[in-house]
Amino acid sequence: MKSTIKKFRLPLAVALLYILLFIFSPDMAVRSSLVTWEYFLEMVFILPPVFILMGLMEVWLPKEKIQVWLGNDSGLRGGIFSLALGTLPTGPVYVAFPLAASLLHKGASITNVVIFLGSWAALKIPQLMVEIKFLGLRFALVRFVLTTVALVIMGLFMQAMLRRFPDKKWLDEGESLSE
Amino acid sequence: MATSIIIYSILVIALVISLAKSKEKTKKACKVATKALLKTAPALLAMLGIVGLILGLLTPQKISSLIGAEAGFFATITAAVIGSLTLIPSLVAFPLAGSLLRSGATVMTISAFITTLVMVGIVTAPMEMKVLGKKFTILRNGLGIIAALLIALLMGVIL
Numbered sequence: 001m002k003s004t005i006k007k008f009r010l011p012l013a014v015a016l017l018y019i020l021l022f023i024f025s026p027d028m029a030v031r032s033s034l035v036t037w038e039y040f041l042e043m044v045f046i047l048p049p050v051f052i053l054m055g056l057m058e059v060w061l062p063k064e065k066i067q068v069w070l071g072n073d074s075g076l077r078g079g080i081f082s083l084a085l086g087t088l089p090t091g092p093v094y095v096a097f098p099l100a101a102s103l104l105h106k107g108a109s110i111t112n113v114v115i116f117l118g119s120w121a122a123l124k125i126p127q128l129m130v131e132i133k134f135l136g137l138r139f140a141l142v143r144f145v146l147t148t149v150a151l152v153i154m155g156l157f158m159q160a161m162l163r164r165f166p167d168k169k170w171l172d173e174g175e176s177l178s179e
Numbered sequence: 180m181a182t183s184i185i186i187y188s189i190l191v192i193a194l195v196i197s198l199a200k201s202k203e204k205t206k207k208a209c210k211v212a213t214k215a216l217l218k219t220a221p222a223l224l225a226m227l228g229i230v231g232l233i234l235g236l237l238t239p240q241k242i243s244s245l246i247g248a249e250a251g252f253f254a255t256i257t258a259a260v261i262g263s264l265t266l267i268p269s270l271v272a273f274p275l276a277g278s279l280l281r282s283g284a285t286v287m288t289i290s291a292f293i294t295t296l297v298m299v300g301i302v303t304a305p306m307e308m309k310v311l312g313k314k315f316t317i318l319r320n321g322l323g324i325i326a327a328l329l330i331a332l333l334m335g336v337i338l
Contacts, residue, residue: 008221010305014228021232032235036227043223045183047216049190055212056193059204091182092268094226094303098215101310114319122297126181127269134277135289142334143290147298150326158318170312 046091054098061106070108079152082112086119093121105174110162111155118151215310222305229302230266237265239275246288247279255288255335259328262295263320266302287335294327 005012021029070078086096100113108116123144131140197205237245246258267275272293280289299320300307307316 008224011221011224011228014225014232017232018228028235031238032231034231035234036231039230040227043227046186047223048212049186051212051216051219052209053186053190053193054215055208055210056197056205058211059208060197060200089181090185092266093300094306095182095186097303097307097310098219104311110315117319118298118323121300122294124269127273127297130269130273131293134273135280135293138338139286139290139334142337143294143330146330146333147294147326150298150330154319154322154326157322158315161318162314165314167312167314170315 042092043094046095050091050095051098054102057099057102058105061102063106066103067107070103070112072109074109074112078109078112079115079155082108082116083119083123083148083151086116086121087123087125089124089126090120093117096120101174110159111152114155114158115151118147118154122147122151219306219309222309225305226302233264233302234267237261239271242275243279243282246292247282247284251285254284255291255331258288258292259295259324259331262292262327263299263301263324265296266300267296269297272296285335286338287331290334291328291331294330295324298323298327 018029018032021032068074069081074081090096096117100117103116104110104113128140128144131143194205197208242261245261246254276289276293279292280286301320304316304320307319311319
């Protein structure tokens with residue numbers, strides 16, 4: 001019981017905020033609830049298939065292949081492959097987190113996973129189309145180039161940091177998941 | 180809608196192949212999926228609630244009034260904060276950014292809004308932590324803020 005409350009303390013805190021909001025600013029509370037409901041419908045529909053895909057990846061993806069394609073020695077080809085994977089028209093970024101975790105478990109390098117996540121969020125092809133339409137080709141192009149450079153630097157830096165100071169807790173949990 | 184069609188199509192194809200190859204392994208995949216989904220559920224619920232709170236507060240009109248009129252450094256920082264905090268679909272965000280740009284906001288401010296919007300996810304951080312770890316999430320979003328601001332600065336200079 002106690003551990004359940006601990007696990008849900010964040011959503012419980014949020015629920016409390018909503019109660020306060022309904023008392024002090026009912027207008028905003030209604031607006032917020034509607035937004036939450038909309039996102040809830042979206043996630044209920046999208047997340048179960050995403051997690052099943054993640055499960056399938058955990059079970060089927062051959063570790064050796066992922067290591068070759070996206071691992072520490074995949075070099076430039078690995079980086080370009082990660083970038084391209086991210087730009088594919090799929091879904092919002094929270095869809096990418098479980099897939100990225102799965103790739104990491106399978107031996108993809110941190111650099112490549114950071115590039116994959118970043119490109120998923122920032123360089124999606126359908127999103128770029130909308131950007132060109134409303135902000136112009138020059139804006140979109142400059143942002144694309146600068147973001148790509150930034151992602152590579154971020155990825156390399158994070159890999160160096162997380163190798164020196166590994167996230168032990170996360171590594172242990174990853175092992176318990178695939179048992 | 181297009182998102183769901185793509186994801187469900189990929190899922191169906193993957194499931195068919197998986198089932199044809201091994202029923203056992205497919206079952207195991209579903210078990211892994213359920214376990215991971217349940218583990219992530221509290222973070223997802225919190226994320227949903229926070230998205231509502233933030234978007235309830237920061238309506239498009241409100242965002243316009245915060246970063247549209249006043250140009251300069253303060254507007255850029257405000258734009259970066261709003262971009263980091265919100266989770267807005269690009270179909271809403273880009274038209275909004277375009278109209279702000281036309282109504283007099285600087286390129287730097289608009290870039291800060293867009294780059295933080297796509298590179299930093301404070302709202303999705305609880306979920307990111309659950310599946311990718313605390314350190315990874317803090318590093319990625321922290322560096323994302325710095326990178327986004329630098330990109331905005333450069334774009335302001337270049338464009």
